[in-house]
Amino acid sequence: MTPETKALEQKGISLKISDKDFEQLRDYIYNVCGIYFHSTKKYFLESRLSRRLEATGCRSHSDYYQYLKSGTTGGVELRKLLDEVTTNETCFFRNxxxxxxxxxxxxxxxxxxxxxxxxxxxxxxxxxxxxxxxxxxxxxxxxxxxxxxxxxxxxxxxxxxxxxxxxxxxxxxxxxxxxxxxxxxxxxxxxxxxxxxxxxxxxxxxxxxxxxxxxxxxxxxxxxxxxxxxxxxxxxxxxxxxxxxxxxxxxxxxxxxxxxxxxxxxxxxxxxxxxxxxxxxxxxxxxxxxx
Structure with a gap:
């Protein structure tokens, strides 16, 4: 367990994502932007979501899903989530x-x-x-x-x-x-x-x-x-x-x-x-x- 993980768990934040929550959040991301996370990417999504759980104060992935869908904060939070789950490896004169x-x-x-x-x-x-x-x-x-x-x-x-x-x-x-x-x-x-x-x-x-x-x-x-x-x-x-x-x-x-x-x-x-x-x-x- 990393120090970061330990600190989050001490705050009562559940980092392990259930199959149900993974599918729910994966489908939500897919419907919004077409990015699809196969079940083999579950750990990747879990690690990226942990940062957003801590930042928003949500204690579980189901809480975070509701927070994401809320009309008042959802739009802003969605952009922050997409920043987390998109990778950006590039350089000048690449090809x-x-x-x-x-x-x-x-x-x-x-x-x-x-x-x-x-x-x-x-x-x-x-x-x-x-x-x-x-x-x-x-x-x-x-x-x-x-x-x-x-x-x-x-x-x-x-x-x-x-x-x-x-x-x-x-x-x-x-x-x-x-x-x-x-x-x-x-x-x-x-x-x-x-x-x-x-x-x-x-x-x-x-x-x-x-x-x-x-x-x-x-x-x-x-x-x-x-x-x-x-x-x-x-x-x-x-x-x-x-x-x-x-x-x-x-x-x-x-x-x-x-x-x-x-x-x-x-x-x-x-x-x-x-x-x-x-x-x-x-x-x-x-x-x-x-x-």
């Missing part, structure tokens, strides 16, 4: 083959297509953006094209996540050594300033290109407003959904993508058995999807 394909193949292709009709605006969505590393990586790559390929273009990068804590971190734009571990020296020197050892502050011109906001991908009404994107990135987010949730969310991505646009997922993810409307497009070291 080099994907970024190389974007820069050398797909970006010039879309710029050429949109340029023909004189519409010089590029929209990119980082869905499940976590603390902003993916969106800002794209911003740096595009800034390098400002004087050539993207001269006189309007660039909009949108980052969304269900976790409000990481959204706040993204807006701050300050990162540790671990976050920048894969960043090429050229970008690190040009777009970061190490104000104190191990604290890297992102350049203002990079921050200006990306806007971040809280978004539940399972919220049909809000997803309807995420329109007309040339590129959508959703890496290592779909792994938290079951097949039904994935199908619902991916259909929204399909609807929100331009007819010529591209949809990127994580290296180990696939839309097989989820959505048959997308076509697979291969590139060296990976693949993407388009309509």
């Amino acid at each position: 080099p083959p994907q970024l190389t394909a974007l820069e050398n193949k797909f970006l010039p292709e879309i710029v050429a297509q949109k340029g023909k009709i004189g519409f010089k605006k590029l929209r990119i969505w980082s869905a499940g953006s976590s603390s902003g590393e993916e969106a800002y990586t794209m911003a740096m790559i595009l800034l390098e094209k400002r004087s050539t390929l993207l001269k006189d273009w309007i660039i909009e990068i949108v980052g969304t996540d269900i976790n409000e804590t990481v959204i706040a971190q993204a807006k701050l734009g300050v990162y540790n050594s671990y976050s920048v571990r894969n960043t090429p020296d050229y970008y690190l020197k040009k777009y970061f300033k190490e104000e104190t050892p191990g604290k890297f502050h992102l350049a203002p011109e990079v921050k200006r290109l990306a806007n971040f906001s809280q978004l539940n991908l399972y919220d049909d009404n809000k997803m309807l407003f995420m329109k007309s994107f040339d590129f959508i990135f959703c890496a290592n987010v779909l792994i938290y959904f079951d097949t039904a949730s994935k199908s619902k969310v991916v259909q929204h991505f399909y609807n929100n993508l331009q007819p010529y646009g591209y949809f990127f997922v994580g290296q180990s993810e696939s839309l097989h058995g989820v959505n048959d409307k997308f076509k697979t497009v291969h590139f060296p070291g990976g693949f993407t999807y388009n309509k």
Whole structure:
């Protein structure tokens, strides 16, 4: 028993979750945001819930469930719970083959297509953006094209996540050594300033290109407003959904993508058995999807 666990039990807080309470809370989370916890994840959910029980003063998981559903505090508490149960492992320049394909193949292709009709605006969505590393990586790559390929273009990068804590971190734009571990020296020197050892502050011109906001991908009404994107990135987010949730969310991505646009997922993810409307497009070291 850890000191933290012992302290909680001394306060009369029951940490062990019953099968009934686990299913009740799991189903509630699933219905709200589509994230599904298999029974093998019971211990994970139990450990994350223990923090919320202590913070709210609830003595049991059934008490906490009622607290969560209450009209007065439920909305605020739900956001705090979702912050606890969503993990956010990411870094800058995370998927080099994907970024190389974007820069050398797909970006010039879309710029050429949109340029023909004189519409010089590029929209990119980082869905499940976590603390902003993916969106800002794209911003740096595009800034390098400002004087050539993207001269006189309007660039909009949108980052969304269900976790409000990481959204706040993204807006701050300050990162540790671990976050920048894969960043090429050229970008690190040009777009970061190490104000104190191990604290890297992102350049203002990079921050200006990306806007971040809280978004539940399972919220049909809000997803309807995420329109007309040339590129959508959703890496290592779909792994938290079951097949039904994935199908619902991916259909929204399909609807929100331009007819010529591209949809990127994580290296180990696939839309097989989820959505048959997308076509697979291969590139060296990976693949993407388009309509």
